[in-house]
Amino acid sequence: MSSFAERCGIHDAAREQAVARVGRLLEAQGLELVRFAWCDLHGFQRGKTLVASAAAKAMREGVGMVSTLMLKDTSDRTAFKVFEPGGTASLPGFGFANNLLLLADPDSFRQLPWTPSTGWLRAQPYFEDGTPVELDTRRVLQRALAKLDAAGLAMKCGLEVEFHIYRIDDARPQLDPMEADWPGPPPAVSLVHPGYNLLAESWYDLAEEPLRIVQHTAQALGLPLLSLEVELGPSQVEAVFDATDAVTAADNMVLFRNAVKMALRRAGYHATFMCRPPFPNIMSSGWHLHQSLVDGRTGRNVFRREQPAPGTDGSHAGHTLSTLGEQYLAGLLAHARGMAVFCTPTANGFGRFRPNALAPQSVLWGRDNRGAMLRVVGACGDEGTRIENRIGEPAANPYLYLASQVHAGLDGIARGLKAPPATDAPYAGAGERLPTSLGEALAALESDAVLCEAFGRGFIDYFTRIKRSEQQRFDAAEDRDAFQRREYFARF
Structure with a gap:
């Protein structure tokens, strides 16, 4: 049998x-x-x-x-x-x-x-x-990548993941049976570094013990870790990973988040991939997704351009990106609002989209511009030419985040879209605004016919129903900070 x-x-x-x-x-x-x-x-x-x-x-x-x-x-x-x-x-x-x-x-x-x-x-x-x-999110990404494969293309991704690590002061409130609730209380914590001193070696030294645990855990699991850094916010850190194929990148993100949370917890630390932990004077965490398309047969970067397109300057996408790369970039812009809920899927994460915060606020692209939603990195002849999407939060489901990029980019290629000029003022008020709440982002997704068709209406209905349950409870919460402490900080 x-x-x-x-x-x-x-x-x-x-x-x-x-x-x-x-x-x-x-x-x-x-x-x-x-x-x-x-x-x-x-x-x-x-x-x-x-x-x-x-x-x-x-x-x-x-x-x-x-x-x-x-x-x-x-x-x-x-x-x-x-x-x-x-x-x-x-x-x-x-x-x-x-x-x-x-x-x-x-x-x-x-x-x-x-x-x-x-x-x-x-x-x-x-x-x-x-x-x-088919509702399994890994299969959602696999189906998206099959469309790329049919076009003779594949996706390559590199991950930059910001998150927070805290020292657990007392685990008893979280584990006290008298405090049990649904969801339960978060742990009491203190900082591992005081922040506001970006890349300071002395702050890294303060946080070295938990960061060593992150390093050893990632490397023991075979993850392509490149660097660990002290970010600007109190107790905020960043892990950077080498580029891989898309499924491997998504698999690695899932494994990394869950593994470091468990490994750090055993050592008395609490890691959270919640975008905005529920404390005053924090800095939001982002998940910056570097992406390019490669020839499925040769592995050549098809975003790479050897010479600037005639008649272009630095404000034109064709000055750096190939024609296909520009079309992909334009597809990401065209579907930015619709894809936002796959990149930032929690009610907490939309607080990150604010002026001058190294996070996007509007649907814009820029050349090596960290205030823009999409940052084009590289130069003519550079095999590392890529697009960095800065819209994501570190709590995002990686399979859905990457699938949304594929579907949006493929639509730009299919329609031969051209990108608008690059921005040099990402917070000046130009450009369509990104959604500012989970509810607005869900509505934007449902109004994006191309993404709904690409993901499948059955999946979109399933996804939006579950996310609306979260959004409705957030809207009804008498104390939204308490809601986020239990819903996100304790678990994400």
Whole structure:
């Protein structure tokens, strides 16, 4: 009888060899547990932990997962009435908290560096009839990249991730059963550096202990970490990663966020990828996504231009970017408002879009301009020529963030769009404004027919319903700071 993985159409001789290889590694390294992890709509890792002897069978037959995990808002409340008639009518295959099955990729196996005798595998969900769950956000990105592949192109991404690390002063309020709530309270914390001294070596020295944990964790997991930096805000830091293909970049972001939070927590620190932690005098954190397209066969950067286009100067995109690169840039601009909720998906993150804050406020591009939404980096003949999108917050689901770039950019290419002149005054009031709230961003997405078609109306309806649950609770909160402390700071 065939295995579940075979019935799903993903198991062949090569995968069977990979499963056997993982089994040998578990035995050789004396591992006792294996975590089967999956990324949810909000970028959280969830999953189940199996004893090592059960891992090989689970890679062939799947691991059961309640389907409501795909229907949760950021508070972990189910946004669909799964036990009422018609409550999941818009979600074929879902209903009554039925079962899904996680199938792990054996090639994703890693040994976790912060916990003893434990392995880890990345998994994706399937229905019990063997069909893939298309609402899974990793599949959303895979479908977007398939469109690029059909055009002979691939995406390359580099990550710059700002976040905050705090020392936990007292974990008891968070773990006191008398304080338990839904969501629960955040930990009491203090700073690891006082801030307002950008890239100061003395501040780095103050924060070196937790940053060493970040370094060792990332490197032990095989992530392409390049640098760790002290950012401007109190307790704010940044991690920079080398460029990879798009799926690997998104996978790395999910793994990095969850891994450093767990590793730091064990050492008495609280890492948060919340954009604006709930304290006075903080600085917002961004996730700056560097992206380029490459020839799918040769790997050549197709944004690169050898000579400026005739009749152009520095204000023209064609002075640096190829024709295709300019079209891609123009597509990102054309769909900036619609894509915003995939790049900044929390009610908290929209507070970042303010003047003179090294964050965008309007739909503009600039040449090496960190106040613009899109920053063109590079020069003619430079293989590193790329576009940096500065709209993202570090809490974003990376699969959706990257997919939104692909769909917007491909539309610009398909329509042969031209970019407007570069800005040299990103906060002067020119340009269409980015959304200023989660509700406005959701409305902008729903009015963007191209993005709705590209993602699929079923996915858009699913996504917006869950995010509106979050937005409505935020709007109704009597104390929005308390809401954000529990909803975001304690978890993100």
